[in-house]
Every structure is written in C-alpha cells, then in structure tokens.
Amino acid sequence: MKKPQTLSFQDDGSIPNSRYPALLYRGLTAEHGRSLVETLEALFEQNDWPVQWRGGVFDYHHFHSTAHEVLGVYDGAATLRLGGEQGEDIEVSAGDVIVLPAGTGHCRISASNDFALTAGYPRGQGDWDICRGSDNTPAIRQRIEAVPRPALDPVAGDAGGVVDDWV
Template identity: 80%
Template sequence: MKKPQTLLFQEDGRIPNSRYPVLLYRAITAEDGLSLVATLEALFERNGWPVQWRGGVLDDHHFHSTAHEVLGVYDGAATLRLGGEQGDDIEVRAGDVMVLPAGTGHCRISASHDFAVTAGYPREQGDWDICRSGDNTPAVRSRIDALSKPARDPVAGEAVGVASDWV
C-alpha cells in the first residue's frame, strides 16, 4: 500500500478544519473479479468504516462535526475544494480515496457527468451530521475535539497513526 498524500488545513473562521491531516490515497485498483466500487466498499468495511451512502459531493462548503468520513471515487473525476472557501482545489478521479477528519471543509467545484463516490464513517461514529460554512461555533468545535481517532485507517487497515499521520 502506498503512503497517502497528506494535506493540513487551518481553521479559517467559517470552517474549523482539523488538527489531523486529510489523507489522500491515489489510484486504488479493483480486485480481481470485483468492480472498483465493490473493492472500495469491501476495503472500508474490512477496516471498520461501513459505507452509508453512494452519490456525489455537495456543491456547497460543508463539514461533519460528529464523525470522520472516507470518500472513495469509483467513477468519473472532479475538482473538490478542501479546507473551506480559501482552501485548496484537489483533482480526484476513479480510484482515489480521501479520509476527511471531522471538521474538514469540502465542496464540489466541478465534476464529470459520471462522477460518483461511496462514503463511510468509523463504525463507532456512524451518526454523522452536516454543518455548513459559518457553523463554526464553540459547540461544534467541542464536538470535533471530543471525537477519538478511528481504530483503523479505512484504506491501509493499520491503526490510525501507523500508516498515516494521524498522531
């Protein structure tokens, strides 16, 4: 397994972001006999991040305060802005996986017509919310700070902090 690219974003006043970096795994391929979506969902499930939905990424800046999130691109390509309105534009395509720590802003800037992701959350944090840009309140930051690190990295399968930079 390749080591993920890491991206760290600071609080911008409207989006809290996280003390943990985003993990970006590139070019994961389908296992023999499985589609890419089935491969990604099996990988996430095996590592304790059960998939809860398939679809796209919202086109407004948002984040989650009650759970970390994994997004696996299984079709198409997109430009996503991570880190809030002043964040970085990241190009993703089928086979790319993003692990977004709670509080990390994300938004779809553009996408191919076939762009699709599968999304999971740590089993122990399955109750996720949606917060919008500007919802960066003390109560929201308190929920984010109270979250523990997930037991395992959803892609590498090792304890978070071993294969990744979540220390």
C-alpha cells in the same frame, strides 16, 4: 500500499478544519472479479469504516462535526475544494480515496457527468451531521475535538494513514 498524501488546513473563521490532516490515496484498482466500487466498499468495511451511501459531493462548503469520513471515487472525475473557501482544489478520479477528519471542509467545484463515490464512517460514528460555515462555533469545535481517532485507516488498516499521520 502507497503512503497517502497529507493535506493540512487551519480554521479559516468559517470552516474549523481539524488538527489531523486529510489523507489522499491515489490510484486504487479493482480486485480481480470485483468492480472498483465493490473493492472500495469491501476494503472500508474490512477496516471498520462501513459504507453508508453512494453519490457525489455537495456543491457548497460543509463539514461534519460528529464523524470522520472516507470518500472513495469509483467513477468519473471531479475537482473538490478541501479546507473551506481559501482551501485547496484537489483533482480526483476513479480509484482515489480521501479521508476527511471531522471538521474538514469539502465542496464540489466541478465534476464529470459520471462522477460517483462511495462514503463511509468509522464504526460507531454513523450518526454524522452536515454543518456549514455559520455553524463554526465554540460548541461545534469542542464536538469535533471529542470525535475519537479510529483504530484503523479505511485503506491501510493498522499500518499507515490514520494510524501514522493522526497522532
């Protein structure tokens, strides 16, 4: 397994972001006999990040204060901005996986018509919320800090990613 790219973002006054970096895995492929979405969902489930929905990414900046999130792109391509208005644009395509620690801003800038992803959350963090810049308050930042670090990375399991980079 390739080591993920790490992307760190500071609180920009609107989006709190996280002390943990976002992780970007590139180029995962479908297992023999499975589609890419089936492969990604099985991997996430195996590593205790059960999938809750399939779809896209909102076209407005938002974050989650009660859960970490994994996004697995299984079709098409998109430009996502991570970290808030002043964040970083990331090009993603089928086979890429983004792990967003609680508080990390994300927004769809553009996408192909066939862009689709599957999303999961660590077991026990399935009650996720949607927050916007106006929600960046001391209470929300405390809630983000209280979200526990998962035991397993959704892609690498017990070696790499969340386990190694979220210390």
